[in-house]
Amino acid sequence: MDYKALTYFYHVATQQSFTRAAEALEVAQPAVSMAIKRLEQQLQLTLFHRHERQISLTDEGERLYVQAQRIVQVMSDADLEMEELRGLEQGxxxxxxxxxxxxxxxxxxxxxxxxxxxxxxxxxxxxxxxxxxxxxxxxxxxxxxxxxxxxxxxxxxxxxMREEMRVVVDKDHPFASRTAVTSAEFLQEDLVLFRKGYFHRKVIDRLAEESGIQPRINFETNLLPLIRAIVKQGFGISTLLNMATEDNPELVTLSFDPPIVLDxxxxxxxxxxxxxxxxxxxxxxxxxxxxxxxx
Incomplete structure (x- = not known):
């Protein structure tokens, strides 16, 4: 199997586009298309469904993609290691x-x-x-x-590091005079949270599932300054690591009861x-x- 053609196949499958794959590989698109066609002829398999301007992997293509990921990564690692053995000073x-x-x-x-x-x-x-x-x-x-x-x-x-997840509220919030709140109390407030995929959101989603409480999520954003600004204006509360609030005296932090600590x-x-x-x-x-x- 031609390694170059396999590399082209990997990039087309990853990008789900011949055009974007060609751009990533810094080659002309026809070269990518011809390499994939030769690979399919060599294997006597159809690797992509072609629907006008959209493509998707066939079942056979999905199987090859799993192997291609491993092979491309191993070759990339080998290239890097050989460069360093030749005395590469920069990295x-x-x-x-x-x-x-x-x-x-x-x-x-x-x-x-x-x-x-x-x-x-x-x-x-x-x-x-x-x-x-x-x-x-x-x-x-x-x-x-x-x-x-x-x-x-x-x-x-x-x-x-080990870091505690802290409840974050504005100075006038009823929680501001307390030292801790339960997860149930937190979940019933108007919340400003990171989107799904962030570890803070994963913890909150787990707390909601365990307590059977549907959280009141008013804002979702991955922009940390926006989360702090919304909380500071009193439009909701959030949870952040302590390092993200130490420089903002207008925000008050307190622990969950029991505390939530992340490794x-x-x-x-x-x-x-x-x-x-x-x-x-x-x-x-x-x-x-x-x-x-x-x-």
Whole structure:
């Protein structure tokens, strides 16, 4: 099987578009179309359903895509490892992190890391913990911060921090004079929450299911400044990590009763090649505030 054609197939299946795949591969679209056609002829299988301007994988294409994901990732890892063995001096760190950690926890760590390793480049992707875990498993991210709960066997993780989820209200809210509220009390308030896929939302959805209470979600947004602004104006309450509210005296935080504590981990694929740049960042993070405990 032609590896180049398999790579083209993988990108077309991932992008669900010949045009977008060609752009990602930086080749002409006809070259992609011809490679897929030759691959189908070689295999004597139809890999895509073609419906005017839309495409989708056939059952046979779905089976090949699973294998193509593994092969493309292994080849990419091999290329990277060989480059480093040839003495590559520069490298790149690619990190996925939830928005709160990306805004508050990592900036000073990244700046200190860049000071120690000025020749390395750094890319940060913000997203929900579940989305980041999926991207990590697919090889779309090298490192990601995820929850310690339900980590699959394919992921290696080290505890980064333990953080309490705090109820956040404005200064005039009835909860502001208290030290804690139950999950039932929280769920019956007007809520401002992250969208599904973020670890905060996952916790709240679980609390709602366990208590049998339908939460009153008035606002959904992944924009942290907007959540804080809505709460500050008294249009709802939320839950955030303490680091996201420490610089805002107009907001009041209190604990859940019982407290909700999250274990957050720095994670990477067990079967992937962790480049020297990424390994340096892992070591640096664990040295500056992380925990070496395996999860």
């Amino acid at each position: 790149a760190v690619q990190l996925g992190t939830p928005s709160m950690l990306g805004s508050y926890h990592f900036p000073p760590i990244i700046m200190a890391f860049r000071h120690r390793y000025p020749n390395l480049t750094f890319s940060v992707y913000e997203g929900g913990a579940w989305q980041l875990q999926q991207m990590l498993e697919k090889g779309e991210l090298d490192l990601a911060v995820i929850e310690a709960e339900d980590i699959p066997d394919t992921i290696e993780a080290r505890t980064l 957050l981990c720095l994670a990477w694929r067990k079967d992937g090649y962790l480049s020297k740049a990424n390994q340096a960042f892992v070591d640096f993070v664990l040295e500056h505030g992380g925990n070496n405990e395996a999860v």
